[in-house]
Amino acid sequence: MRLDLVDITKSFPGVLANDRVSLNVSSGEVLALIGENGAGKSTLMNVLYGMYRPDSGEIRIDGQPTTFQSAADAIAAGIGMVHQHFMLVPVFSVAENVVLGVEPTGALGSLDIAKARQMVKEVSDKYHLDLDPDALIENLPVGIQQRVEIVKVLLRDAKVVVFDEPTAVLTPSEILEFFEIVKSLVDAGKGVVFITHKLKEALHIADRIAVLRRGTVVGETTPTQADENKIAEMMVGRPVQLVVSKNSAQPGEEVLSVSDLTVLDPDGRTVVDDISFAVRRGEIVGIAGVQGNGQTELVETLTGLRAANNGSVRLGGDDITVASPRLRHEMGMAHIPEDRQRQGLVVGMSIAQNLVLTRYHSPEFSNGVSMDWGKVHDVSEELVKNYDVRTNDVDNLASTLSGGNQQKVIVARELSRDLRLAVASQPTRGVDVGSIEYIHSQIVKERDAGTAVLIVSTELDEVMALSDRILVMYRGKIVAEVDPKKTSAMDIGLYMAGSKPQGVAS
Ligand SMILES: Nc1ncnc2c1ncn2[C@@H]1O[C@H](COP(=O)(O)OP(=O)(O)OP(=O)(O)O)[C@@H](O)[C@H]1O
Ligand SMILES: [Mg+2]
Numbered sequence: 001m002r003l004d005l006v007d008i009t010k011s012f013p014g015v016l017a018n019d020r021v022s023l024n025v026s027s028g029e030v031l032a033l034i035g036e037n038g039a040g041k042s043t044l045m046n047v048l049y050g051m052y053r054p055d056s057g058e059i060r061i062d063g064q065p066t067t068f069q070s071a072a073d074a075i076a077a078g079i080g081m082v083h084q085h086f087m088l089v090p091v092f093s094v095a096e097n098v099v100l101g102v103e104p105t106g107a108l109g110s111l112d113i114a115k116a117r118q119m120v121k122e123v124s125d126k127y128h129l130d131l132d133p134d135a136l137i138e139n140l141p142v143g144i145q146q147r148v149e150i151v152k153v154l155l156r157d158a159k160v161v162v163f164d165e166p167t168a169v170l171t172p173s174e175i176l177e178f179f180e181i182v183k184s185l186v187d188a189g190k191g192v193v194f195i196t197h198k199l200k201e202a203l204h205i206a207d208r209i210a211v212l213r214r215g216t217v218v219g220e221t222t223p224t225q226a227d228e229n230k231i232a233e234m235m236v237g238r239p240v241q242l243v244v245s246k247n248s249a250q251p252g253e254e255v256l257s258v259s260d261l262t263v264l265d266p267d268g269r270t271v272v273d274d275i276s277f278a279v280r281r282g283e284i285v286g287i288a289g290v291q292g293n294g295q296t297e298l299v300e301t302l303t304g305l306r307a308a309n310n311g312s313v314r315l316g317g318d319d320i321t322v323a324s325p326r327l328r329h330e331m332g333m334a335h336i337p338e339d340r341q342r343q344g345l346v347v348g349m350s351i352a353q354n355l356v357l358t359r360y361h362s363p364e365f366s367n368g369v370s371m372d373w374g375k376v377h378d379v380s381e382e383l384v385k386n387y388d389v390r391t392n393d394v395d396n397l398a399s400t401l402s403g404g405n406q407q408k409v410i411v412a413r414e415l416s417r418d419l420r421l422a423v424a425s426q427p428t429r430g431v432d433v434g435s436i437e438y439i440h441s442q443i444v445k446e447r448d449a450g451t452a453v454l455i456v457s458t459e460l461d462e463v464m465a466l467s468d469r470i471l472v473m474y475r476g477k478i479v480a481e482v483d484p485k486k487t488s489a490m491d492i493g494l495y496m497a498g499s500k501p502q503g504v505a506s
Contacts (some may be wrong), residue, residue, distance in 0.1 A: 002027070002063070003079070006059070008020070008022070008056075010043055017040045019214075030194055032195075032201075036236060036404075036434060037405045049162065050070050050074035051070075053069075080160070081161075093133065094131055094148050095117045095134065098119070098133075098155060130147075131144070142174070146169075159191065161193070172493075199232060203227070206223060209226065235432065244441075247448075252450065254280050258276055260275075261301065272301065273475070273477045275311075282448070284443065285469050288473070298473070315331055316420055345409065348397065349397070356376050356413070404435065411439050424454070425457070460492060465484075479498070
């Protein structure tokens with residue numbers, strides 16, 4: 001099958017999201033689609049998937065013009081989509097989720113679960129997905145949930161499969177497994193469209209790489225013709241500094257002091273296990289680790305969203321172990337949360353309101369009786385400009401921003417006030433290379449202004465590039481402290497997996 005998007009144009013009020021975009025993808029190849037936040041990638045794929053009607057332009061399948069009124073039409077035409085935010089029912093089993101909407105029914109019209117199980121098993125075996133049809137979704141790690149989405153698409157007989165930032169939520173080993181799955185899809189004759197912000201991934205897996213900028217295709221290249229620097233420049237329109245530039249840290253007194261901290265999950269399992277560490281003024285400490293080793297719970301405890309079961313947390317000498325998130329915030333703690341839609345933003349409020357969300361009650365914006373909306377507007381305009389948030393109006397709803405631009409709003413809000421401590425979880429998840437460069441430079445600037453910075457990221461490259469010291473977390477404990485200038489990614493990876501580099505005494 002050959003799929004052509006021809007001169008697709010799609011606008012939203014005030015935004016030309018796709019401007020005469022033409023692309024094609026055929027059976028047996030991987031097309032990587034990359035571009036800045038807000039460049040129009042997701043919009044284009046939603047047009048292809050029948051979710052949006054294009055204003056003009058055409059979709060052709062094997063040369064035949066086609067129109068889709070809905071996703072059902074696109075699915076019937078052989079197009080499958082794995083969205084970034086999965087659409088699974090947590091309390092249903094794998095088999096039940098996979099057949100939602102295409103239920104094989106038994107004699108009396110009831111769901112034939114045996115048939116569903118068998119269907120899952122067949123597809124799972126064929127593509128080496130290793131899925132248990134009876135497992136409950138809520139008990140599965142994200143990487144496995146993604147495979148369930150893939151099975152859904154395959155059972156609906158997709159010939160072209162679109163993945164919108166599939167690796168953003170995966171751990172490094174899950175990413176390698178994902179690439180194996182993509183290879184088996186291609187071997188089975190599927191065409192794959194792969195959206196990513198990680199240029200290394202595009203170079204690794206794609207046959208062709210198409211680059212979008214501000215709604216138009218600015219070029220196409222291949223992994224043999226291009227490298228990371230070249231693609232970054234195509235995307236952003238200028239050379240991008242892919243490595244963080246910073247001087248050595250000048251650490252001062254302890255700002256965050258964590259002593260013997262233990263946290264249990266609701267089932268009574270120990271998720272943070274007797275941890276002690278400190279972050280000093282003027283240094284960036286990174287926490288490396290495979291997702292699910294207690295980092296999320298640690299951050300939630302440090303920021304007041306979860307209670308500690310034992311031990312203490314101090315900020316500048318004051319015990320804040322039981323302080324509310326708001327008090328911690330007022331004491332100069334910033335928090336960039338890992339889940340931007342659940343914890344970072346109120347998507348039903350405007351961009352400007354989100355930018356001042358944590359300080360609207362301060363004298364800067366309020367005289368105690370009424371809000372100074374003019375001031376809110378001015379401050380927002382400036383933040384949007386500095387952080388290159390792509391929007392034509394700060395009064396638009398936050399929900400109209402593309403994923404990466406939502407992330408930039410949170411970072412802009414959290415870093416734009418006087419801080420003592422910044423706790424940043426996955427600060428650049430879903431953010432394009434140009435904006436990563438900016439966010440990283442802002443984090444280094446915070447450090448140099450005397451803020452203590454704690455970065456938690458499952459991107460080892462990011463932790464290594466930013467941190468002055470790295471702590472590795474494994475099964476709730478800190479198992480190593482390393483100097484990123486003197487330690488290889490390989491060795492840190494070994495600690496992350498619970499083992500030790502050769503030559504290190506156990
Ligand atoms: N429903 C909507 N209403 C208004 N504007 C929208 C809507 N959806 C997208 N946009 C705008 O269209 C443009 C393209 O957004 P899109 O989500 O396609 O970007 P993207 O390339 O996928 O970015 P990212 O890498 O951040 O996911 C952006 O300016 C965005 O704000
Ligand atoms: Mg997108």
